[in-house]
Amino acid sequence: MSFKKITESDSKYRHLEKMSVEEILVNINNEDQSVALAVQKVIPQLEKLVQKIVEQLKLGGRLFYIGAGTSGRLGILDASECPPTFGVSSDLVNGIIAGGDHAIRYAVENAEDDTTQAWKDLLTFEINDKDVVVGIAASGTTPYVIGGLKDCQAHQIKTACITCNEGSPMSKVSDFPIEVIVGPEFVTGSSRMKAGTAQKLILNMISTSTMIQLGRVKDNKMVDMQLSNEKLKQRGAKLIMETLNVNLDKAKELLEKHGSVRKAIANETYQ
16 A cells, blocks of 8 residues: 555645635634544544553553654643543553653654654663553654654564554554544644644543543542542542532541542442
């Protein structure tokens, strides 16, 4: 199969500068509506990946996201939300970006072109064959990510990728390639738009379904969330109130006593 960068194809829209604000917004929204349908098509591939991630994490493994630019930032965002949302250790899901932490806020020249740096970055985490590494790159051609996945495969570490081009070089070094084809961007080549949205949706699906499978959700509630601010404490108390059928003051008392929503519900249910 010949490789074509659909993400770089010309926009279906011309003369954007002549559009009214309303026209720009409506057209962007029209394009965005196609993204969820594109993601829907890759659910069978996502299912296999999540099953493997859950299997590896149960063996003591970890999940890593590696990427550059927007893709790297999206991986870091998803990883950073797992501890507060699901109460897991901060080293269970990890996001790594080409160029290091400085690149989260600023562009780092040529960082994505280094084919050896991703493996060096992973080695700082003592990467091993229990772990799973997911490469994220809309184009599927980012050297940093391809090099990292290739090195992982050479060390028997399971790999996956999230790309928006079919048959990309990145897919060839992925055990679980996720190719979500969203088509040309509204602004030609601006893959932070539909491609970025698709990547964010898929990352949400991967981490959330994994955490549910690992038992970090009870019914539909975040019973293991970290109570790190007043808003989350209020949310936790409300969960206890609804689950145990007690008033808010009692729920707050139980939360203070047990220190977590899960412990409060479990201990009070079986007393």
